[in-house]
Amino acid sequence: MSREIAEIALFTTAAAGAATVLMLGPGVGLAWVLARRTFPGKAILETLVSLPLVVPPVATGLILLWLLGRRGPIGRPLEAMGIEVVFTSRAVVIAMAVMGMPLLVRTARAGFEQVTRRYEQIAETLGAGPWRVFRTVTLPLASRNILAGALLGFSRALGEFGATIVVAGSIPGRTRTLAVGIYSYTETGQDRQAALLLVVSVAIAFAAVLVSNRLAREG
Amino acid sequence: MAGFELEFSLRQGAFRVEIAERTDARALALFGPSGSGKRTIMEAVAGLRQPERGTIAVAGRVLFSREQHIDLPARSRRTGYVPQDVLLFPHMDVRSNVLYGANGNARNLDSLLDLLELRPLMSRRVTSLSGGERQRVALARALVSEPDVLLLDEPMAAVDIPRRRRILDALLRIRDELHVPLVYVAHSPEEVLRISDWVLVMDGGRVTARGVPSAVIG
Numbered sequence: 001m002s003r004e005i006a007e008i009a010l011f012t013t014a015a016a017g018a019a020t021v022l023m024l025g026p027g028v029g030l031a032w033v034l035a036r037r038t039f040p041g042k043a044i045l046e047t048l049v050s051l052p053l054v055v056p057p058v059a060t061g062l063i064l065l066w067l068l069g070r071r072g073p074i075g076r077p078l079e080a081m082g083i084e085v086v087f088t089s090r091a092v093v094i095a096m097a098v099m100g101m102p103l104l105v106r107t108a109r110a111g112f113e114q115v116t117r118r119y120e121q122i123a124e125t126l127g128a129g130p131w132r133v134f135r136t137v138t139l140p141l142a143s144r145n146i147l148a149g150a151l152l153g154f155s156r157a158l159g160e161f162g163a164t165i166v167v168a169g170s171i172p173g174r175t176r177t178l179a180v181g182i183y184s185y186t187e188t189g190q191d192r193q194a195a196l197l198l199v200v201s202v203a204i205a206f207a208a209v210l211v212s213n214r215l216a217r218e219g
Numbered sequence: 220m221a222g223f224e225l226e227f228s229l230r231q232g233a234f235r236v237e238i239a240e241r242t243d244a245r246a247l248a249l250f251g252p253s254g255s256g257k258r259t260i261m262e263a264v265a266g267l268r269q270p271e272r273g274t275i276a277v278a279g280r281v282l283f284s285r286e287q288h289i290d291l292p293a294r295s296r297r298t299g300y301v302p303q304d305v306l307l308f309p310h311m312d313v314r315s316n317v318l319y320g321a322n323g324n325a326r327n328l329d330s331l332l333d334l335l336e337l338r339p340l341m342s343r344r345v346t347s348l349s350g351g352e353r354q355r356v357a358l359a360r361a362l363v364s365e366p367d368v369l370l371l372d373e374p375m376a377a378v379d380i381p382r383r384r385r386i387l388d389a390l391l392r393i394r395d396e397l398h399v400p401l402v403y404v405a406h407s408p409e410e411v412l413r414i415s416d417w418v419l420v421m422d423g424g425r426v427t428a429r430g431v432p433s434a435v436i437g
């Protein structure tokens with residue numbers, strides 16, 4: 001395997017890992033809120049969370065480009081702090097996180113819904129406050145689903161293409177991921193390189209989905 | 220000081236549970252067919268159900284009073300609740316279950332482990348325990364938190380008949396040595412007679428008879 005292919009594989013895996021870490025906090029929080037709380041506008045929040053699954057990824061990329069661009073509502077203040085996002089590895093991580101998050105939220109939510117409410121009630125009668133109940137009872141009992149969801153989100157992030165190419169481009173050694181690399185090599189007639197990337201990406205995704213399925217079954 | 224003031228009503232779907240009882244009992248048994256409202260009363264005392272009106276007080280401490288706008292959350296009620304299905308935390312071993320309610324302060328741990336004969340079980344996973352062992356672990360978990368009252372929902376239901384005596388002896392020692400007041404949803408008349416000094420017979424969400432167990436049940 002050429003050094004370039006290894007670098008792309010490593011960068012993609014690291015970016016997908018970073019994206020998974022990034023989505024974990026908000027994703028688990030959202031999953032818990034959707035599983036356990038009733039509030040006005042819940043249906044809208046549910047829809048918004050699932051939107052990246054159905055909107056064309058390129059369109060999600062365009063929205064991100066607008067939000068994170070130099071004149072965008074998020075990009076502008078970041079730019080003022082000297083943080084550039086668009087067409088950097090940060091953009092790759094954010095695009096991957098946005099695209100992977102719906103899968104994490106859905107799987108983790110199912111996990112929280114399976115946790116018998118009465119275990120939490122027993123913990124309350126033993127003097128535990130809401131945060132301790134969540135940390136010591138709810139979260140551990142839903143942990144298999146959360147882990148399975150994180151792995152699904154990670155797998156989705158690994159294969160992310162549409163949003164990434166719009167918001168981060170395909171800059172060799174900087175923002176080029178497995179999926180974007182396959183596309184770029186194919187475009188430029190480097191079929192052998194494309195095929196190598198294909199094998200690597202299938203192998204990583206296969207392992208991730210296999211583990212995720214096993215966790216979901218055992219959970 | 221023991222004693223219960225249970226004067227409240229609450230609705231559960233189409234079913235209404237009403238109770239009006241003041242007693243100095245140390246061990247109060249609730250007896251009656253399933254669906255008669257015994258568990259609902261217990262859950263209201265534990266703070267897991269909210270009455271529409273009335274007062275709940277145990278040993279002189281008001282846990283709920285609509286009139287005084289008191290509604291202590293379950294975590295502040297100091298009720299050791301042992302539900303019928305026990306509900307040990309399945310992801311923890313026996314030790315972690317027992318110590319859950321200790322909040323870093325398990326002054327009575329040693330005596331409880333002896334009383335309930337739990338020392339050999341401490342590192343076991345709760346999924347490997349028998350019905351009787353689970354019940355003893357649940358009792359210890361509830362008692363480590365030094366509750367003002369112990370709420371027991373048919374503690375013999377999941378225990379083999381030969382092992383029931385052991386649990387019963389433990390309950391009598393808890394009542395007499397630890398002086399913890401009990402509310403006891405009873406499985407059989409024998410349990411009512413052995414454990415309680417006051418019984419409420421329930422049917423259809425109402426108390427249909429009350430009194431000293433030997434007079435009401437015997």
